[in-house]
Amino acid sequence: MCPSTLRSPWSVTTRNPYVLVILQSEVERLLAERAAEIGGRLRRGAEVAGLTQDETGVTVELADGSHVRAGYLVGCDGGRSTVRGLAGIGFPGTSATMTALLGDVELTEPPADGIFQERREHGSFSVMSWGPDWYRVLTNEFDHVAGRDEPMTLEILRKSLLKIAGTDFGMHSPRWLSRHGDAARQADRYRVGRVLLAGDAAHIHFPAGGQGLNTGVQDAVNLGWKLAAVVRGQAPDLLLDTYHAERHPVAARVLHNTRAQTALWRVDDHTSALREVLGDLIGIDEVRLRLAGMITATDLRYPMEGTDDFLGRRMPDLDLGHGRVHELLHRARAVLLDLGGLPPLDAVVSGWADRVDLVPARPAEGSGLGANTVLIRPDGHVAWVTPAGERPDLDALRTALTTWLGPAHAPLRAHGDR
Numbered sequence: 001m002c003p004s005t006l007r008s009p010w011s012v013t014t015r016n017p018y019v020l021v022i023l024q025s026e027v028e029r030l031l032a033e034r035a036a037e038i039g040g041r042l043r044r045g046a047e048v049a050g051l052t053q054d055e056t057g058v059t060v061e062l063a064d065g066s067h068v069r070a071g072y073l074v075g076c077d078g079g080r081s082t083v084r085g086l087a088g089i090g091f092p093g094t095s096a097t098m099t100a101l102l103g104d105v106e107l108t109e110p111p112a113d114g115i116f117q118e119r120r121e122h123g124s125f126s127v128m129s130w131g132p133d134w135y136r137v138l139t140n141e142f143d144h145v146a147g148r149d150e151p152m153t154l155e156i157l158r159k160s161l162l163k164i165a166g167t168d169f170g171m172h173s174p175r176w177l178s179r180h181g182d183a184a185r186q187a188d189r190y191r192v193g194r195v196l197l198a199g200d201a202a203h204i205h206f207p208a209g210g211q212g213l214n215t216g217v218q219d220a221v222n223l224g225w226k227l228a229a230v231v232r233g234q235a236p237d238l239l240l241d242t243y244h245a246e247r248h249p250v251a252a253r254v255l256h257n258t259r260a261q262t263a264l265w266r267v268d269d270h271t272s273a274l275r276e277v278l279g280d281l282i283g284i285d286e287v288r289l290r291l292a293g294m295i296t297a298t299d300l301r302y303p304m305e306g307t308d309d310f311l312g313r314r315m316p317d318l319d320l321g322h323g324r325v326h327e328l329l330h331r332a333r334a335v336l337l338d339l340g341g342l343p344p345l346d347a348v349v350s351g352w353a354d355r356v357d358l359v360p361a362r363p364a365e366g367s368g369l370g371a372n373t374v375l376i377r378p379d380g381h382v383a384w385v386t387p388a389g390e391r392p393d394l395d396a397l398r399t400a401l402t403t404w405l406g407p408a409h410a411p412l413r414a415h416g417d418r
């Protein structure tokens, strides 16, 4: 998508309208580094085997027989989540209808194009140049659903490629081999008491459009600041219910669009016709913008009370002259942008001074924001707004601050109290 398709700052709200490919191992390395930087402790090899929860916390039993006690437990333990099962959370959805095989390999006879995709009689395949001398090879077989624990080898991938493409492109030296299907399932509850789910533990689907890890990280971004506010004793436990309310519909939509994308890979004549019709439609800017907003989740709007169209949306990363909006969010606190300089907002905000930064600002000419004051939650979503030209309703601001950050002057809970 080219930048000229970005019309309003509230549509596809990104300054970076392109696909950025980063290996998942690299993303995980960066996240682990950041966690360590801010005092997090990663315990590798600690396998959850059991859990019990009571009014004050959760006790987790590890496979080595030891126990860990915490106020809350977030199960981020993948599609086969043990935590989900132990918490009794259902995982309804649709079973796999096809098998996809993947290999990061070297090729002695690579196709000429950097990205080569074709649909043929027995399935579809793609070959992508992934770096000097290595390629990602993928096949989609629609006449076979692999068993969950079937082995995966280079020879299985070669056989599949020979069947579908008629060549194995001289494939050898695999770095990574994987098999996945298009099973699409979602946890029916993201929270049971003090146990919550995030990432693949809460939703699985075919990896079309690169949405799985992104959706999981956004779950964590949505939940992290809420959990922190509750654990500190400043916000009520009820705030955690907004996690399911906001994030469940998001992953439901991802499951839906990945089912549609997988269907488009089928190799029958009807699907070919459907692809051509869609291909034509995608030539229309409006359609492309809608699909881009959906796949990137930049069009998200969390349900919030109020009629203003900005509410619940992701705040665009506007240039404020002395910095950008998203830089203000690096502290993981709420931000109240005062763009109009009207009434004394600092008097209102003083009760939440330990949780919100009041930032007077003037967006750069032509930003098209159309707002006087904007309360941005720590996850970057708009929680309250005054349209340009209107005076802020200070009572409504107090209500929004209380809803999302807890009551004014709320004391911090002493460490160890629950």
Ligand SMILES: Cc1cc2nc3c(=O)[nH]c(=O)nc-3n(C[C@H](O)[C@H](O)[C@H](O)COP(=O)(O)OP(=O)(O)OC[C@H]3O[C@@H](n4cnc5c(N)ncnc54)[C@H](O)[C@@H]3O)c2cc1C
Residues within 6 Å of the ligand: 024, 046, 047, 048, 049, 076, 077, 078, 079, 081, 082, 083, 102, 178, 180, 198, 199, 200, 201, 207, 209, 210, 211, 212, 213, 214, 215, 216
């Ligand atoms: C081929 C392929 C391509 C993909 N491409 C993309 C892409 O381009 N973009 C994108 O956004 N997503 C992509 N995804 C999806 C992405 O890989 C997943 O959504 C992501 O890995 C989910 O992360 P997670 O941390 O929730 O779960 P996982 O990555 O499954 O991690 C779960 C962790 O929990 C641990 N664990 C499991 N059980 C226990 C237990 N009992 N106790 C303790 N720990 C436990 C596991 O060891 C593991 O470390 C792709 C997936 C596939 C298969």
